[in-house]
Amino acid sequence: MNLLLLSNSSSDAGYLVHALADIRALIADLPAGAPAIFVPFAGVTRGWDDYGALVAEALADTGLDLQSLHRAADPVAALEQAAFIIVGGGNTFNLLGELRRRGLLEVIARRVRAGVPYLGWSAGSNMACPTICTTNDMPITDPGGFDALGLIPFQINPHYTNAHPPGHRGETRAQRLAEFCAKNPAMPVLGLPEGTGLRVHGAAMTLVGPHDATVFLGQQAPRACAPGALDMRA
Amino acid sequence: MNLLLLSNSSSDAGYLVHALADIRALIADLPAGAPAIFVPFAGVTRGWDDYGALVAEALADTGLDLQSLHRAADPVAALEQAAFIIVGGGNTFNLLGELRRRGLLEVIARRVRAGVPYLGWSAGSNMACPTICTTNDMPITDPGGFDALGLIPFQINPHYTNAHPPGHRGETRAQRLAEFCAKNPAMPVLGLPEGTGLRVHGAAMTLVGPHDATVFLGQQAPRACAPGALDMRA
Numbered sequence: 001m002n003l004l005l006l007s008n009s010s011s012d013a014g015y016l017v018h019a020l021a022d023i024r025a026l027i028a029d030l031p032a033g034a035p036a037i038f039v040p041f042a043g044v045t046r047g048w049d050d051y052g053a054l055v056a057e058a059l060a061d062t063g064l065d066l067q068s069l070h071r072a073a074d075p076v077a078a079l080e081q082a083a084f085i086i087v088g089g090g091n092t093f094n095l096l097g098e099l100r101r102r103g104l105l106e107v108i109a110r111r112v113r114a115g116v117p118y119l120g121w122s123a124g125s126n127m128a129c130p131t132i133c134t135t136n137d138m139p140i141t142d143p144g145g146f147d148a149l150g151l152i153p154f155q156i157n158p159h160y161t162n163a164h165p166p167g168h169r170g171e172t173r174a175q176r177l178a179e180f181c182a183k184n185p186a187m188p189v190l191g192l193p194e195g196t197g198l199r200v201h202g203a204a205m206t207l208v209g210p211h212d213a214t215v216f217l218g219q220q221a222p223r224a225c226a227p228g229a230l231d232m233r234a
Numbered sequence: 235m236n237l238l239l240l241s242n243s244s245s246d247a248g249y250l251v252h253a254l255a256d257i258r259a260l261i262a263d264l265p266a267g268a269p270a271i272f273v274p275f276a277g278v279t280r281g282w283d284d285y286g287a288l289v290a291e292a293l294a295d296t297g298l299d300l301q302s303l304h305r306a307a308d309p310v311a312a313l314e315q316a317a318f319i320i321v322g323g324g325n326t327f328n329l330l331g332e333l334r335r336r337g338l339l340e341v342i343a344r345r346v347r348a349g350v351p352y353l354g355w356s357a358g359s360n361m362a363c364p365t366i367c368t369t370n371d372m373p374i375t376d377p378g379g380f381d382a383l384g385l386i387p388f389q390i391n392p393h394y395t396n397a398h399p400p401g402h403r404g405e406t407r408a409q410r411l412a413e414f415c416a417k418n419p420a421m422p423v424l425g426l427p428e429g430t431g432l433r434v435h436g437a438a439m440t441l442v443g444p445h446d447a448t449v450f451l452g453q454q455a456p457r458a459c460a461p462g463a464l465d466m467r468a
Binding site (some may be wrong): 091133137138163165176179180 | 244270277310324325327328356366367368369370371372373374375376377380392393395398399400401402403404405409410411412413414416417418429
């Protein structure tokens with residue numbers, strides 16, 4: 001498989017700008033004008049037309065022929081023919097619910113397993129995991145089950161930080177992930193801070209970006225992982 | 235009904251200390267030694283025995299006969315006989331999943347609708363709402379549907395704040411709630427900051443605590459509500 005799973009989309013440099021070099025590496029083998037599909041269904045307050053236009057503009061220099069999936073007359077056929085699948089962030093529950101109701105989970109997973117490059121950020125990275133159980137998003141709609149695409153054998157927590165607003169008495173992120181690990185003691189979680197991403201290329205896994213990530217597993221102490229080759233084994 | 239739905243349990247003063255005056259008002263009509271049931275199922279990393287002991291100690295001065303529901307030989311009978319039902323915070327998905335699997339949602343809702351006082355904080359306050367769709371918690375386990383007790387006709391967002399760690403690119407709380415309101419345009423949400431709570435006594439609703447709360451509804455601008463009598467109508 002050929003995946004790039006980003007923590008976030010925007011930075012002070014602009015939309016997806018911080019990830020462009022890694023996106024180019026992800027799609028290095030695609031010819032100019034190759035058909036790409038953008039999945040906008042995580043957008044809730046952001047309209048899908050606007051979202052598609054934003055991403056098309058951000059990726060204009062790649063020369064891809066990008067279409068937003070909500071505009072496809074036959075979404076399954078569009079995914080079957082796509083040379084590149086892009087799943088944007090927003091609300092993970094909305095994204096999963098829309099994909100499930102439209103019957104599109106299987107075709108996406110099958111195409112990506114067959115080698116079609118997959119780019120996700122935030123909710124799009126949660127979607128690549130076995131379940132959406134490590135999303136930070138609010139459960140604004142019932143997705144009809146938490147199972148996701150299962151492209152990787154562990155969980156991602158995007159926007160990972162353990163910072164906490166002063167005076168806040170709610171759980172810290174590390175406490176939330178400790179709860180996940182207590183319920184799912186054999187499932188590792190990769191906490192990806194802003195600006196970082198996971199690159200999967202065949203059997204190789206790389207942490208890209210300027211910061212360490214944090215791995216959580218069961219009752220083990222959280223483990224920092226430096227950028228570069230990533231080992232998710234305990 | 236007779237409810238006290240708190241944002242949070244702990245403060246610098248200690249566990250539940252900030253809410254003790256309102257808790258005493260909630261149970262003013264109960265005789266000494268009345269049987270109270272504590273629901274510990276939101277606890278995940280906190281063991282249920284420990285959680286029950288913590289709450290029993292915090293409420294020792296009330297003179298109630300408090301039992302944790304997980305220790306009851308017959309949980310339905312214990313709830314049928316309870317003069318006071320207390321639902322603690324932790325993980326909302328775990329709490330709802332445990333109550334659903336054990337078949338305890340109906341008896342709790344029925345008893346509270348019949349006048350048994352209900353105290354909840356954090357996840358226990360989410361549980362009193364129509365759904366758990368405005369929890370801040372991580373969906374670490376699938377609760378088998380998002381419908382909750384529906385004791386009040388609107389949603390609560392506990393630990394409400396719009397503060398944001400510097401550099402964070404994930405959604406703010408107000409953005410998350412705007413997504414909920416976009417999906418559920420007719421359902422109001424009461425954002426309860428730390429230290430505050432909602433008191434329901436018959437037809438009267440009061441915001442208790444030292445801070446304003448914030449009401450969200452559809453595309454309306456968020457509306458600040460001062461402590462005192464609360465009007466959730468638009």
